[in-house]
Amino acid sequence: MKNLFTLANIILIVIAGLMASCVTEKASEPMTLKDAYTNYFLIGVAINQRQIDDQDQRGDTIIKSQFNSISPENALKWDSVHPQSDRYDFTEADRYIEFGEKNHMTIVGHTLVWHAQTSRWVFQDQDGKPVTRDVLLARMRDHIHTVVGRYKGRIKIWDVVNEALNQNGTLRQSPWEKIIGPDYIEKAFQYAHEADPDAILRYNDYSLEDEPKRSAAVALMKKLLAEGVPVTAIGLQEHVQLKWPTVEREDATIAAFAELGLKVMITEMDVNVLGGLRTAEISEMAHQGGSNIYTNGLPPAVQQELAQRYADLFGVFLRHHDAVSLVTLWGVTDGDSWLNMRGRVNYPLLFDRAGNPKPAFTAVVQSSK
Ligand code: GLA
Numbered sequence: 480m481k482n483l484f485t486l487a488n489i490i491l492i493v494i495a496g497l498m499a500s501c502v503t504e505k506a507s508e509p510m511t512l513k514d515a516y517t518n519y520f521l522i523g524v525a526i527n528q529r530q531i532d533d534q535d536q537r538g539d540t541i542i543k544s545q546f547n548s549i550s551p552e553n554a555l556k557w558d559s560v561h562p563q564s565d566r567y568d569f570t571e572a573d574r575y576i577e578f579g580e581k582n583h584m585t586i587v588g589h590t591l592v593w594h595a596q597t598s599r600w601v602f603q604d605q606d607g608k609p610v611t612r613d614v615l616l617a618r619m620r621d622h623i624h625t626v627v628g629r630y631k632g633r634i635k636i637w638d639v640v641n642e643a644l645n646q647n648g649t650l651r652q653s654p655w656e657k658i659i660g661p662d663y664i665e666k667a668f669q670y671a672h673e674a675d676p677d678a679i680l681r682y683n684d685y686s687l688e689d690e691p692k693r694s695a696a697v698a699l700m701k702k703l704l705a706e707g708v709p710v711t712a713i714g715l716q717e718h719v720q721l722k723w724p725t726v727e728r729e730d731a732t733i734a735a736f737a738e739l740g741l742k743v744m745i746t747e748m749d750v751n752v753l754g755g756l757r758t759a760e761i762s763e764m765a766h767q768g769g770s771n772i773y774t775n776g777l778p779p780a781v782q783q784e785l786a787q788r789y790a791d792l793f794g795v796f797l798r799h800h801d802a803v804s805l806v807t808l809w810g811v812t813d814g815d816s817w818l819n820m821r822g823r824v825n826y827p828l829l830f831d832r833a834g835n836p837k838p839a840f841t842a843v844v845q846s847s848k
Pocket of ligand 1: 552590641685716747817
């Protein structure tokens, strides 16, 4: 009897000990990005092919633990899913969707109508001559209906038109604009809405913090909304720098779009610590993406500046959390970033090349409190 009592006591002590250790472990675990912002907005990340294909265990662990939304870096761009006029290829895109669904994430579609990463055949006839407006509209409609239709109800947010504006606020003379005319924008939104009436449809662009591009985008959104075009969100790409844009400008930009009743989403955030041209044009960035001055690591003072920069910008997003529903980082670790183009060593994200959280990560989590 006495032995039995002792045994029961021992078991109780062991269980209590185990429970206590679980509690301490939980309390000492660093908070994740998605948990830190759970009451405010979703935290997304752009994922690349290796991550979609389960070939980057370290990256996948970070994606699954830290983020609750994903965007495809390339998997849904026109030339990935529709490389030839009579051929769609959904291999990678299907895997991207499965990844998101398996991990219960909000899945973003990026991007339907853009001037880049869109195969040349789209705009040409068999002789290499520009197609007519009607032919291009039919191609656009077929593409949007096929792609959006395939993932109807599964992709909740679509970038319908990407980067239609120039820095001076005029409409970009893209092949879309030149062949169809300015109404290609409303047509794209109409087709996307027909294909999935429940999807959130975004206009997505960079440097919208700058005048006159900002006023032009506000005017364009106002016009589309007044005409009943089904645009429901604005995507601020947020390819920013340490000193640009100012916090005040970011604040005013979000406010200007929120006032129109649009959802505001930060869609491609990274902070280029090397400076250079303020653009997301990959061709221009290649030449002017800043000088490669930190090849041996980021100096601690700049690391701190970067952390403060992230804290300041997340502070702005947080102030506007009624309008801001999603903040997406454009890549998982520094090593994954497009900003390393042409041998540059850049440090734009929240996890370093070894997958460790940077001071900027801690600053972002702290900012939520
Ligand atoms: C734009 C596009 C993204 C990505 C970046 C960097 O912002 O929307 O898909 O390609 O440029 O190249």
